[in-house]
Amino acid sequence: MRVTGATEAVVRLRSAAFGYAGRPVVTGLDLTVRRGEVVALLGPNGSGKSTLVRGLLGLNDHLGGRAELFGTPLADFRRRTLLGYVPQRHTLSGSVRSTVREVVTTGRLPHRRWWQPLRREDRRAVEEALATVGLLDRATTDVATLSGGQQRRVLIARALAAQPEVLIMDEPTAGVDAGSQLVLGQVLRRLVATGVTMVVVTHELAALRGVVDRIVEMDAGHVTFDGTPKGYAQHQAHAVAATSAASHGHHHDEELAPEPPGLLGTGPLDAPLSARERREG
Amino acid sequence: MGMEILAFDFMRYALLAALLVGLAAPLVGIFLVQRRLSLIGDGMGHVALAGVAIGVLTDQQPVLTALVAAAAAGVAIELIRMRGRTSGDVALAVMFYGGIAAGVVIINRVEGSQTSSLTGYLFGAITTTTPGDLVIFAALSGAIVVVTMLLRQRLFAVAGDEEYARATGLPVTALNLLLSVLTAVTVVVAMRVVGLLLISALMIVPNAAAQQVARSFRSATWWAVGFGVLSSVGGVVTSFYADTATGGTIVLLAIGLFLVTAGAAGIVRGVAAARHRVAERHPHEHGPGCGHEPVRHGDHVDYLHDGHRHAPHGAHYDEHAHEGGSRPASGTGQDEVRRP
Numbered sequence: 001m002r003v004t005g006a007t008e009a010v011v012r013l014r015s016a017a018f019g020y021a022g023r024p025v026v027t028g029l030d031l032t033v034r035r036g037e038v039v040a041l042l043g044p045n046g047s048g049k050s051t052l053v054r055g056l057l058g059l060n061d062h063l064g065g066r067a068e069l070f071g072t073p074l075a076d077f078r079r080r081t082l083l084g085y086v087p088q089r090h091t092l093s094g095s096v097r098s099t100v101r102e103v104v105t106t107g108r109l110p111h112r113r114w115w116q117p118l119r120r121e122d123r124r125a126v127e128e129a130l131a132t133v134g135l136l137d138r139a140t141t142d143v144a145t146l147s148g149g150q151q152r153r154v155l156i157a158r159a160l161a162a163q164p165e166v167l168i169m170d171e172p173t174a175g176v177d178a179g180s181q182l183v184l185g186q187v188l189r190r191l192v193a194t195g196v197t198m199v200v201v202t203h204e205l206a207a208l209r210g211v212v213d214r215i216v217e218m219d220a221g222h223v224t225f226d227g228t229p230k231g232y233a234q235h236q237a238h239a240v241a242a243t244s245a246a247s248h249g250h251h252h253d254e255e256l257a258p259e260p261p262g263l264l265g266t267g268p269l270d271a272p273l274s275a276r277e278r279r280e281g
Numbered sequence: 282m283g284m285e286i287l288a289f290d291f292m293r294y295a296l297l298a299a300l301l302v303g304l305a306a307p308l309v310g311i312f313l314v315q316r317r318l319s320l321i322g323d324g325m326g327h328v329a330l331a332g333v334a335i336g337v338l339t340d341q342q343p344v345l346t347a348l349v350a351a352a353a354a355g356v357a358i359e360l361i362r363m364r365g366r367t368s369g370d371v372a373l374a375v376m377f378y379g380g381i382a383a384g385v386v387i388i389n390r391v392e393g394s395q396t397s398s399l400t401g402y403l404f405g406a407i408t409t410t411t412p413g414d415l416v417i418f419a420a421l422s423g424a425i426v427v428v429t430m431l432l433r434q435r436l437f438a439v440a441g442d443e444e445y446a447r448a449t450g451l452p453v454t455a456l457n458l459l460l461s462v463l464t465a466v467t468v469v470v471a472m473r474v475v476g477l478l479l480i481s482a483l484m485i486v487p488n489a490a491a492q493q494v495a496r497s498f499r500s501a502t503w504w505a506v507g508f509g510v511l512s513s514v515g516g517v518v519t520s521f522y523a524d525t526a527t528g529g530t531i532v533l534l535a536i537g538l539f540l541v542t543a544g545a546a547g548i549v550r551g552v553a554a555a556r557h558r559v560a561e562r563h564p565h566e567h568g569p570g571c572g573h574e575p576v577r578h579g580d581h582v583d584y585l586h587d588g589h590r591h592a593p594h595g596a597h598y599d600e601h602a603h604e605g606g607s608r609p610a611s612g613t614g615q616d617e618v619r620r621p
Contacts, residue, residue: 057448080450087445096315096488098441098498106438110449115431134566137582137593142496145595162449183566 008034009071010166010197011056016065018048018055024063025051026221035165038198038211042225043218049201050088052218053168056199057085070165081110084164086155088171088201094144100154101139104129107161129160133187149180153187166197173207181207205229286521294410295517299531301415301422302474302483303513307491307505308429309467310484312460314492315440319485321358324377325468326477328354330384333402333472337391343402344417348469354380355461363454381477405476405528407517414473421470425463436460437498474513475528486535487512493542508538558600567591567598 011033019025026048033039041049054060056069058080067074070082084107107129108122130136133153138146143154152172159167172188173181181204188211191198202208205215215232217225225235286292313319332350336343354376361369388399401409410418429436439446439456447453464484471480487508488501495501516531523530567573567584574585583590583601591598 058450059444059448078450080448083448085445085448087442087448094315094441095317096311096498097492097495097501098437099496102437102498103441106434106441106446107449109435109438109446109451114435137567140497141593141595147596150596158445179566 010035010037010069011199012066012068012071014066016055016067017063018051018060019063020051020060022061022063024221026055026218027064028222029065031216031223031226033166033197033199035197036195037214038192039200039214039216040205040208040212041199041201041216041218042203042205047218048221049218050170051221053170053199053201057083057168081162082165084159084162084167086152086159086167086169086172088174094142097142097144099140100135100143100146100157101126101130103143103154104157104161107158110162125163126157126161129157132160132190133157134183147177147180149176149184152176152180152184156187160191164196166199167191169198169200169202171201171203173202173204185209185211286518291408291410292517292521294412294415295407295527296514297415298407298410298418298474299513299517300510301418302471303487303510304506305422305425306467306471306483306513307487307509308502309425309460309463310488311491311498311502311505312429312436312440313464313484314488315437316460320481322464322468322481322484323478324358324373325351325354325465326472326480327377327384328380329465329468329472330402330477331380331387332384334384334387334391337388337398344414344469344472347472348421348465350380351465351468352462355465356458359454359457359461363457401476402472403476403478404526405472405474405479405531407474407527410473418470418473421466425466425470428459428463432456432459433502475531479528479532482532482535483509483513486532486539490535490539490542493539493546508535508542512538557594559594559597567593 009032011031013029013031015027016029016031017024017027018029029052041053043049051060055062055067056074058074058077062074069077070079072079105118105122105126108118108125112119112122127136130139133156135150135153135157138150143151146154156167156169156172159169173184176184185207188198188200188208192211198211200208200212205212212229215225215227215229216223217232217235225232227235286296310322313321329347329351332347333343335341335350336346339346357376358373361372384402385399388402392398398406400406435451435456436459439451439453440460443453443457446456467484468477468480471483475483488505490508491501491504495504512535513531516534517527519525519534520527520530567575567586571584573591575582576585576590577583578590578592578601581592583592584598585591586598590601592601593599
C-alpha cells in the first residue's frame with residue numbers, strides 16, 4: 001500500500017479533513033487510490049464515507065491537510081469530467097416527464113460549450129453508456145416508471161456518458177431488489193473489465209462480489225481498515241472473535257456482527273464464517 | 282362572425298401580445314414545474330407591482346421598472362433558497378406581500394382611488410396594448426425563446442439534479458439565477474395579458490396539461506407551447522365574442538385544456554391497462570446475450586421466454602401476442618426457446 005508515483009495516483013489524501021460549513025466531519029485522512037483500483041468504502045452511517053467522496057467531488061468543504069486529484073490540488077482541480085459521480089438518493093422521481101436517454105444525455109453537458117448542439121460523439125457516448133448498463137431497450141421510457149435498480153443504472157449511465165476516468169458511486173445497491181442487484185453486479189463487473197477506476201461507498205459487499213479489489217473501512221471520521229477483501233474478512237473475523245470472547249462465549253446473533261464476512265461469499269472468504277458457524281452452531 | 286375581430290387595431294395588437302406570451306411563458310414554466318417552484322412566479326408578480334408603482338411615481342415606463350423589481354426579487358429568492366434557512370420562507374412572504382401592498386398604496390395615492398390602471402395590472406388589460414408595448418413584448422419574448430432554447434439541456438440538468446450538476450462543474454448558481462431572471466421577464470410580459478395575479482397560471486397550467494400527453498421532456502416542451510398559445514390566443518378571441526374579462530378567460534381556457542387532457546390520459550391509461558398483460562413476477566432482466574431469443578416486433582424487440590413474448594414496459598415486462606403465424610402459438614405447451 002505504498003505510493004508508487006504521483007502520476008499514477010488518482011486520489012491522494014494526506015491528513016486531509018472534509019466537512020460542512022467549516023465543521024470537519026472526517027479528519028486526518030491518508031488515502032491513495034491508484035488508476036485501475038476498485039475500492040469499496042465501508043463503514044456505519046455517519047462514519048464520514050459520503051463526506052469524503054462528496055469532498056472529492058467539490059460538494060462540501062476541504063478543511064485541511066493535502067488533497068490531490070490526478071496530481072492537481074483539489075482547490076485548483078477543474079477537469080471535473082474526469083470524475084463520474086453516481087449519487088445515492090433517488091433523483092429521478094421526476095416532477096416532469098423525462099426519458100432515460102434525456103437524463104443520460106445530461107452527462108455530456110460538461111463536454112460541450114453552452115452554444116454547441118449535440119455532436120455525433122456525444123450521441124455515441126450516450127448509446128454506449130446505455131448499452132453498458134443494459135438499458136438500450138428502455139431509452140425512450142419515462143425514468144419515473146422504472147424500478148429503483150433500473151433508476152440506479154440510469155444514474156450510472158449518466159456518469160459513464162461523460163467518459164470519466166474514475167467512477168465515484170454512493171451506495172449504488174442500497175434499497176434495490178434482489179433481481180436488480182444481480183443485474184447491477186453484472187454492470188459493475190462489466191465496468192471493471194473496461195479498467196475504469198472505482199470508488200464505491202457501500203453497505204452491501206455481497207452485491208460487489210468479485211468486483212472490489214480493495215476495501216477501506218471508515219469509522220468516526222477515520223480509516224479503520226485498508227487492505228484486500230481477504231484481509232478484511234480476517235479483520236472482521238478477529239473483530240467478531242474479540243466480541244465473542246468479551247461476552248464470555250454467550251451465543252451471538254448474526255446481526256450483532258457489524259458486517260458478517262460471509263457477505264463476501266467468494267471461496268476463500270467463506271472459511272472464517274463457516275468455521276465460526278461450526279463453532280457456534 | 283367572420284374575421285371582424287381583426288378589424289380592430291387593438292384586437293390585432295392584443296392577439297399578437299397573446300401569441301408572444303402564450304409562446305414564451307410555458308418555455309420558462311416547465312423548469313419551474315421541474316424544480317417544484319410552480320408558485321414562485323406569483324411572488325415575483327407581487328413584487329413587480331411595486332415596480333409598476335415606482336414607474337408611475339417617477340413617470341418612467343412601468344414595464345421597465347417592473348422588470349427591474351421582478352428581476353431583483355428573482356435574484357433575492359434564489360439567494361435565500363441557496364442559504365436553505367427555514368427563516369427564508371418567511372422572508373419571501375414578507376417580500377411578496379410588501380411588494381403588492383406598496384404597489385397598491387403608491388398607485389392609489391398617485392392616480393387616485395378611482396384609477397383603472399391598478400385593475401389593469403392586477404387582472405390584465407391586453408386590449409390596451411400599444412404598438413410600442415408590442416415591440417417591448419416581442420424583444421423580451423424573443424430573448425426568452427432564444428435563451429431557453431440554447432440552454433434547455435443545462436437548465437434541465439440543473440433543475441433535475443442540482444447536486445450532480447454541481448459535481449460535474451456546471452455553473453449551477455449562475456443557471457439558477459438566470460432562470461430567476463427569465464421568470465421575472467416572463468412575469469413582466471404576461472403582466473399586461475393575464476394580470477399579475479394570474480401570471481403563474483400561464484407558465485404552469487399549459488405545462489400541467491402537457492405532462493398528461495407527453496412522453497419526454499422535449500415533447501412536453503412543445504405540447505406546453507402549443508397549449509399556451511391555444512389558450513392565450515383562444516382566450517382573447519373568446520373574450521372578444523363572449524364579452525368576458527380577457528385574463529380570466531385565458532386562464533380558464535388553459536385549465537379547461539388541462540382537465541380535458543387529464544381526463545383523456547386517464548381513459549387511455551385505463552384502456553391500455555385493460556388491454557395489456559403484465560408478465561408474471563419477473564426477476565430476470567432481458568437484454569442482449571441474456572439467453573432468450575430476441576424477436577423484432579414492430580418498433581421494439583420481444584424476448585422469447587418459455588414460449589411467451591416479453592416486451593419491456595416501464596419497470597416490468599408485457600406479454601405480447603404472437604403474430605403472423607411465423608411462430609407456433611404457445612398452445613403447444615412449454616416449448617423451450619431458451620438458447621444455451
